Amino acid sequence: APTVGVLALQGDFREHIAVIRGLGAEARPVRRVEELAEVDGLIIPGGESSVMDKLSRAFGLADPLKAAIAGGLPVYGTCAGLIMLADTVLDAIEGQQSLGGLDVSVRRNAFGNQLDSFETDLEIPEFGDPPVHAVFIRAPIVEELGPKATALATLDDGRVVAVRQGNLIGTSFHPEITGEIRFHRHFLDIVRGASA
Numbered sequence: 001a002p003t004v005g006v007l008a009l010q011g012d013f014r015e016h017i018a019v020i021r022g023l024g025a026e027a028r029p030v031r032r033v034e035e036l037a038e039v040d041g042l043i044i045p046g047g048e049s050s051v052m053d054k055l056s057r058a059f060g061l062a063d064p065l066k067a068a069i070a071g072g073l074p075v076y077g078t079c080a081g082l083i084m085l086a087d088t089v090l091d092a093i094e095g096q097q098s099l100g101g102l103d104v105s106v107r108r109n110a111f112g113n114q115l116d117s118f119e120t121d122l123e124i125p126e127f128g129d130p131p132v133h134a135v136f137i138r139a140p141i142v143e144e145l146g147p148k149a150t151a152l153a154t155l156d157d158g159r160v161v162a163v164r165q166g167n168l169i170g171t172s173f174h175p176e177i178t179g180e181i182r183f184h185r186h187f188l189d190i191v192r193g194a195s196a
């Protein structure tokens with residue numbers, strides 16, 4: 001059975017571990033390079049991307065993470081995790097870096113102060129019915145989708161909020177807090193395919 005690691009430096013990693021275990025797969029927190037080497041896939045949770053960036057560099061995880069992504073490790077990022085996976089981050093704080101991997105430009109806190117958080121239903125053709133009930137919390141938006149990335153979900157106004165590129169998935173929102181399991185199930189399929 002595949003083992004999914006969840007980057008546990010900061011943010012809502014516990015919720016992701018619970019969803020993966022609920023799907024019958026093994027999940028464990030990843031805080032050290034040795035732990036990264038033992039997983040078949042990785043989830044980067046929501047939280048605060050600038051803090052996650054600082055901690056991953058301080059703990060010597062950033063370069064191993066970049067190498068793992070380049071080597072094809074399946075990675076799913078939610079919200080701050082999507083920011084970490086983006087090749088380009090707009091409205092980053094001074095000195096903030098991302099790991100990259102997804103051919104996208106992502107803008108942090110894209111919905112402004114009036115609309116710090118909101119919920120909406122998203123039609124995702126791959127998942128069928130019912131639509132995904134998506135919760136956005138100080139969420140990023142995919143402002144530019146490069147040719148290597150594919151949109152999985154868009155808002156009614158066409159803005160992209162979920163992407164896939166090879167073994168990488170990113171969502172602006174947080175399926176792990178609403179009981180939505182289809183993204184994690186889809187991710188487990190990718191992990192099984194990659195480790196077969």
Ligand code: GLN
Pocket residue numbers: 045046047048049050078079080081083108109137138139140
């Ligand atoms: N605003 C956060 C950031 O910039 C992301 C928020 C979240 O993960 N819910 O990292």
